Structure formats: C-alpha cells, structure tokens
Amino acid sequence: MTEIRINKGESVERALRKLKKKLDREGTLREARNRRHYEKPSEKKYRQKKQAKFNAMLEARHNKEWS
Numbered sequence: 618m619t620e621i622r623i624n625k626g627e628s629v630e631r632a633l634r635k636l637k638k639k640l641d642r643e644g645t646l647r648e649a650r651n652r653r654h655y656e657k658p659s660e661k662k663y664r665q666k667k668q669a670k671f672n673a674m675l676e677a678r679h680n681k682e683w684s
Contacts, residue, residue, distance in 0.1 A: 619640060
C-alpha cells in the first residue's frame, strides 16, 4: 500500500501531487491500467515486439546523432 506523509497545513493539491509522483515512480498506475483488461499471450508478444522495434529505432537514431 502506498502512503505519503502530509505536513501540517499542507494543501490537498500538494498532497495529491506527492501521491501521483510516488505512484508514478512505483509504476502502480501503469500496472493497474495494464491489468484493466485481459491481454492474450499473442497480443502481449505483439506489443513487446513492437516496443522492441521502437526502442531499436530510438537507439539507432541516438547513435547516428552522436557518431
């Protein structure tokens, strides 16, 4: 369970920002969104393959800029 400490007199908006930042760092929201619907193994493989291709393209672009 994710917890945050709120200082005395701290606004609700500031507390929400702290909570969102912590959830983002932990990957909790991303995990919840991914589990919202069942993903078939074939769809998972397709998504991972697509992500790997995208990462390779970014890496190639990065290497090209720094060569």
